[in-house]
Amino acid sequence: MTGRRTPAFADLPTLPDRDEHHAWDVWGRADEIGTLNLIGPQQRLAAAKTVRSGQMISLTLPLDEPAPGLFEERELFRHVVEDTAAGHDDRLDGFYLQGSSQWDGLRHINAGRHGYWGGRSEADLASSEVLGVDRWAEHGFGGRGVLVDVAGHLAAQGTPLAPAEPVEITAALLDEVAAAQGTVFESGDILVVRTGWTEWYRELPERERAALRGTIGTGFACPGLESAKDMAGYLWDREFAAVAMDNVGVEVFPVNRAKGFLHRRLIALQGMPLGELWLLDRLARACAERGSYEFLLVSGVLPLPRGVGSPANAHAIL
Secondary structure (H helix, E strand, C coil), X not given: CCCCCCCCHHHCCECCCCCCECCCCCCCCCCXXXXXXXXXXXXXXXXXXXXXXXXXXXXXXXXXXXXXXXXXXXXXXXXXXXXXXXXXXXXXXXXCCCCCCEEECCCCCCCHHHCEHHHECHHHHXXXXXXXXXXXXXXXXXXXXXXXXXXXXXXXXXXXXXCCCCCEECHHHHHHHHHHHCCCCCCCCEEEEECCHHHHHHHCCHXXXXXXXXXXXXXXXXXXXXXXXXXXXXXXXXXXXXXXXXXXXXXXXXXXCCXXXXXXXXXXXXXXXXXXCECCHHHHHHHHHHCCCEEEEEECCCCCCCCCEEECCEEEEC
């Protein structure tokens, strides 16, 4: 990557009583879009130049998947179709915005008593529309996507990633895969990492999928990014605008408490959008066929005031 535009991770200030770096002053404490600031007209024009064939690939699951849902408290929505004089209207009842392929917004995770992105308090969020996902929608969520196909790379080496094991994807492994693909990261990229988990889950028998419901935090395991502070630094220093993966929570499960919670570091302290449960098999095949892992990525984030998260509704244009 050339021409960095932000301070190095090591130079960011730390919280008053914790050795955790924060980027709250990089774009000012009134900022509401975090690392999406790294995507502007220049980055969008560069992303558009990656389009060669015009092929468009959806990166998201149907809204009613995973099925059944992985969290017991999240019941599947009810789709109601109503007759009208001219035809039909419909609505969704009990729709969890983060139940399928989605983005975690800046209202989702706090840094404990230090608050949300920019140091906002619970009272700030309760009394205003600050940090809603509509801020991302207004800015526009799209730019150059880069796929790092960890699953494909390890499978080609004869050491496939075990989808039900807590395999840590390290910074060194991300660099190894990117180098093997010929991928060079640029400031403002949206990093997309494939573990193969979502594909594996969809192929499980119904009884095995049902057995996974409610196990997150009580035995559930899957590959993901190492949650250590060094990983937060790696993602910041490469100036990724966002990170999306095809696993349950971006970072490895179960979370290693000794290494910390990557969600807290990335969302609350670095302002970085995190995408979860994306569907990446078609994209991986298409990128491998054309020998390039860059593409124009666009995501239709909901313009929802106070929104905590949003369905991703993401597409890659190759």
